[in-house]
Every structure is written in C-alpha cells, then in structure tokens.
Amino acid sequence: MPSLDQFAQEKLDDLQRRHLRRALAETVREDGIWIERAGKRLLSFSCNDYLNLTQHPAIKQAAIAAIEQYGAGSGASRLVTGNHPLYAQLEARLARIKQAEAAVVFGAGYLANAGIIPVLIGRDGLVLVDELAHACLFAGAQLSRGTVMAFRHNDVTHARELLERHRAEHDHALMVTDGVFSMDGDLAPLAELLALANEHDAWLMSDDAHGLGVVGGGRGSSFVGNSHIPVPLQMGTLSKAVGAYGGYLCASSAVIDLIRNRARTLIYSTGLPPSCVAASIAALDLIEREPGYAALPVQKAKAFTKAAGLPEAQSPIVPVIIGTEVATLAASQMLADEGYLAAAIRPPTVPDGTARLRLTFTAQHPDEQVARLAGLVRERILN
Numbered sequence: 001m002p003s004l005d006q007f008a009q010e011k012l013d014d015l016q017r018r019h020l021r022r023a024l025a026e027t028v029r030e031d032g033i034w035i036e037r038a039g040k041r042l043l044s045f046s047c048n049d050y051l052n053l054t055q056h057p058a059i060k061q062a063a064i065a066a067i068e069q070y071g072a073g074s075g076a077s078r079l080v081t082g083n084h085p086l087y088a089q090l091e092a093r094l095a096r097i098k099q100a101e102a103a104v105v106f107g108a109g110y111l112a113n114a115g116i117i118p119v120l121i122g123r124d125g126l127v128l129v130d131e132l133a134h135a136c137l138f139a140g141a142q143l144s145r146g147t148v149m150a151f152r153h154n155d156v157t158h159a160r161e162l163l164e165r166h167r168a169e170h171d172h173a174l175m176v177t178d179g180v181f182s183m184d185g186d187l188a189p190l191a192e193l194l195a196l197a198n199e200h201d202a203w204l205m206s207d208d209a210h211g212l213g214v215v216g217g218g219r220g221s222s223f224v225g226n227s228h229i230p231v232p233l234q235m236g237t238l239s240k241a242v243g244a245y246g247g248y249l250c251a252s253s254a255v256i257d258l259i260r261n262r263a264r265t266l267i268y269s270t271g272l273p274p275s276c277v278a279a280s281i282a283a284l285d286l287i288e289r290e291p292g293y294a295a296l297p298v299q300k301a302k303a304f305t306k307a308a309g310l311p312e313a314q315s316p317i318v319p320v321i322i323g324t325e326v327a328t329l330a331a332s333q334m335l336a337d338e339g340y341l342a343a344a345i346r347p348p349t350v351p352d353g354t355a356r357l358r359l360t361f362t363a364q365h366p367d368e369q370v371a372r373l374a375g376l377v378r379e380r381i382l383n
C-alpha cells in the first residue's frame with residue numbers, strides 16, 4: 001500500500017477502535033424540523049436552524065431573486081469584483097442590530113475567526129480563550145502566532161490571574177469567548193469579562209454564532225435581559241438562526257476598515273454568492289420584525305429542561321451529558337428508533353469523558369413532541 005494510503009488507513013483504524021470515527025450521513029431536510037435519513041423520517045433536534053428560516057418562503061424567494069439579478073456566484077474576492085451591492089445593505093443591517101458603528105461580512109464564521117484574530121494580535125501578543133470556546137476561535141488564535149492561553153470555562157477569576165501574570169509581557173491582549181457556548185448552551189459572563197478586559201487594556205471578542213436571532217430579543221448575547229454590554233468585537237455567523245451562510249464582525253469603523261484591509265480570509269477568499277447575502281437580509285428583517293417568534297426556541301428549550309428534570313436552559317442548546325462514546329451512541333440510536341434525530345457529540349468536539357447528546361430546539365417544534373422527547377430522556381437516558 002502506498003505510504004499515503006497506509007497513513008490514512010492507520011489513522012482511521014485508530015479512530016474506529018476508540019469509537020471516534022465519523023461518517024457523513026446523507027440527510028434530506030423536508031422542512032424546518034423533519035429530515036429523512038436512510039429512508040427514515042425523523043424529527044430533528046440537531047439542526048442549528050433555530051428559527052427554521054432555511055425553509056422560509058419569503059427568504060428562499062429573496063435568494064432566488066438575487067440569483068436572477070446578480071448570478072449564482074460572486075466571481076471574485078470582495079476586494080476585486082465580488083462586492084455586489086447586497087453586501088452594503090447586509091452590513092448596515094448587522095451594525096444596526098448589534099448597535100455597532102460598522103460591520104464586515106466574511107465567507108463563513110470559521111473564516112471570520114481565522115481572519116480577525118491575526119489582524120489584531122501578532123507574535124508579541126496574547127490571546128486568552130475560554131477552554132470550551134469553538135474550535136475556530138482556537139484556530140484563529142494559533143494563526144496569530146501570539147501566545148495562546150486557555151482560561152477555565154466562564155471563570156473570570158482565572159482569566160484575571162492570567163492577565164495579571166502575563167499581560168505586561170505582551171504588546172496587546174485579546175480575550176475571546178463564545179457568547180452562547182455551542183456544545184453546552186450556557187452564556188458567557190460578558191459584563192464581567194468586559195470589565196476585566198478594560199482593567200487590563202485587553203480587547204474582548206464574543207462569538208455569537210448561537211446568540212444572534214435567538215437570545216437578547218434576537219440581538220444576541222450582549223443584549224440578554226434588556227442589557228446592552230458594549231463588547232467592542234462582536235462576531236457571529238449567518239448560518240445558524242439566520243438560516244443562510246456567512247460570518248460577520250461588528251465593531252468600530254476603524255476596526256472594520258482595518259479588517260477589510262488586512263484579514264487574509266477576506267482578501268484571499270471569494271465573496272459569498274449573492275443569494276446567501278440576500279437570504280441573510282430577508283432573515284434579519286424577519287428577526288427584527290418578530291421578536292416574539294425569535295423567543296420561541298429558548299421557550300421550547302426551557303419547557304424541555306423543566307420536563308426532563310435538567311437545569312433550566314439559557315439558550316436553544318441543551319446538552320444531555322452521558323460520558324462514554326459507546327453509551328452516547330446507544331442513546332442517540334434509542335432516540336432514532338423513537339423517531340428523533342439527536343446527534344451524538346464526541347471528543348474532540350467536547351472534552352474527554354463528556355460525550356453527549358446535544359439537543360437544539362427550534363421555533364416550530366411542536367410542544368407535544370418536546371414533551372415526549374423529555375419523557376424519553378428522563379426515563380431512558382438520565383435514570
């Protein structure tokens with residue numbers, strides 16, 4: 001066997017032995033909540049389409065109209081000829097929702113984090129990352145070539161210790177955290193982190209991939225409980241509650257202008273298809289117009305946690321932590337047999353020993369199905 005294939009096969013065999021091998025399952029999404037896999041219809045509690053906007057008729061129509069007007073693709077980087085007129089509308093809309101001076105849209109949330117952090121932090125800088133933050137925040141931090149340190153999850157005291165000990169050794173410091181944690185569903189203590197950052201002349205960035213559209217009246221994690229925490233760097237994605245694709249950063253005009261000049265994932269990657277940008281604009285219209293609809297996913301998640309006897313949900317994401325990979329796969333299979341898609345999440349996506357079902361609740365999940373799922377989880381998984 002050629003060494004390349006031998007290398008690949010050995011890696012795969014090792015993953016298989018540890019129950020960590022993954023496979024892509026072909027999935028047909030029928031509507032916002034039902035999917036079909038291997039001929040079986042399942043109610044999905046695993047999509048991040050919190051408002052079911054991927055399937056919304058007006059939003060699909062906006063995407064189709066953009067294809068008719070501007071074409072299927074953007075044809076080049078935004079810095080060359082890919083900057084079609086819909087971008088300015090979307091960026092103005094994002095800045096308004098986030099109460100920031102300006103916004104810039106990237107090809108994806110991952111590309112945003114991989115692009116933003118190295119613009120702000122170089123070899124002499126420090127990046128502090130919550131240990132449970134999304135993989136692409138760590139990827140962006142590594143690309144900066146600065147010193148990267150993880151602080152214990154949501155532990156402001158630990159972040160303070162690290163800043164007190166290390167801030168002076170670095171020219172600049174950046175703290176990054178998920179606003180809503182993607183695998184745990186809890187919220188970051190943004191007000192405390194911002195105060196800490198300000199004390200140490202560090203900059204704070206929140207990743208609101210799971211906040212925009214679903215918490216804080218739809219505005220995201222800086223706006224929970226009618227507060228407004230002025231996080232200077234608010235990034236997020238257009239591919240979850242917004243239902244389309246792309247990433248963004250909202251910040252001051254100066255920062256956004258610098259990012260447009262320097263972020264390599266913006267400069268050297270093709271602009272989004274016009275249809276994605278148009279769908280995002282239409283989705284944000286709906287989110288701003290219908291805050292009651294945007295509140296539904298968290299309401300459903302709270303109904304679930306109450307009925308299942310779990311701690312109250314803070315977001316549409318509810319982890320059911322099981323522990324071993326084998327038991328988690330069995331629980332996922334049991335729920336599939338009962339008609340539900342609840343994907344098993346295993347290391348390295350989550351820490352060793354915390355394999356889990358990650359349930360996501362969406363606006364259109366019927367209440368009686370949420371109640372039935374809660375019964376199954378309570379009776380057949382948690383006890």
Ligand SMILES: *Cc1c(COP(=O)(O)O)cnc(C)c1O
Nearest residue numbers: 108109110134182209237239246
């Ligand atoms: C999904 C996710 C991303 C990546 O966004 P994409 O647009 O899917 O690339 C970034 N951060 C967090 C916290 C996420 O959950």
